Amino acid sequence: MTRHALSERLLLCDELDRLGPDAPTMCEGWATGDLAAHLYVREHRPDLAAGVLLPFLSGRLEREQRRLAHGDHAALVQRVRGGAPAWNPMALPKVDELANLVEYFVHHEDVRRAQPDWRPRDLDPRLQAALWSALRRTARLMFRRSATGIVLIAEGHGRYAAKLPDEHGTVVLRGTPAELVLYAYGRTSVARVELEGDADDVAALHDAELGLG
Structure with missing residues (x-):
């Protein structure tokens, strides 16, 4: 393995x-x-x-x-x-x-990513696939505090509805599995993820505490 x-x-x-x-x-x-x-x-x-x-x-x-x-x-x-x-x-x-x-x-x-000279890594596709599988297992827990619905889309890997809408509508997160993992685990300031949704919904997601904490 x-x-x-x-x-x-x-x-x-x-x-x-x-x-x-x-x-x-x-x-x-x-x-x-x-x-x-x-x-x-x-x-x-x-x-x-x-x-x-x-x-x-x-x-x-x-x-x-x-x-x-x-x-x-x-x-x-x-x-x-x-x-x-x-x-x-x-x-x-x-x-x-x-x-x-x-x-x-x-x-x-x-x-x-805390170092000033960091650069994105070119990750092995097998690692990306493994991270996508891991994220699908934990995404509902990671996004449980979001007031918005959450749909994760990783091109070449699929999409996953991580949370139903609550007080707000749904926000779509697009990125590689690696970047989506980082976002889900609260590294939102450095994760290279595109957010799609109404401005109020995106703002509500930004205010949410994500991850295990």
Whole structure:
């Protein structure tokens, strides 16, 4: 099987090594060191990762991520590069591809697109197809807070109705699967997506909080 998640992981780690711990990212409040710490905790410390959902654990999570982010950056990136430990189901290639493709693709672009000299990548069509499949699985969750209807159109891949209209009409989003993924996961300021709809509906979509947050 083609392991796009692994490829994105390794490319992201190359960028983290190149930039060091203090470069900006598209994740608000996080430099590259903070992002590396997040990725490590997500796979190696599920006892802390639960702090994302459980408020009483959030303090421990933040303290440990801060400690890791200010430690040995090269060693931390190397641990992320090595993947999940054997006891974690994400160490299995099929689980890794399912659970980590979007995670590592989006965070790779979070690092790339926060740099002043970034340029779009010419992505493998197979990666675009995999991202389109992943987006179709999660789009309803990502756009759940939108007051507008959402139709996603990726030329050569198809269309997907991600949400029915609510307070407003429908907005059509056109772009490659990669750019639509970035938009759906809240990277709206850097995603190269065309929006089609009434001005009020487009404005309402701009005001919506997208993604998992």
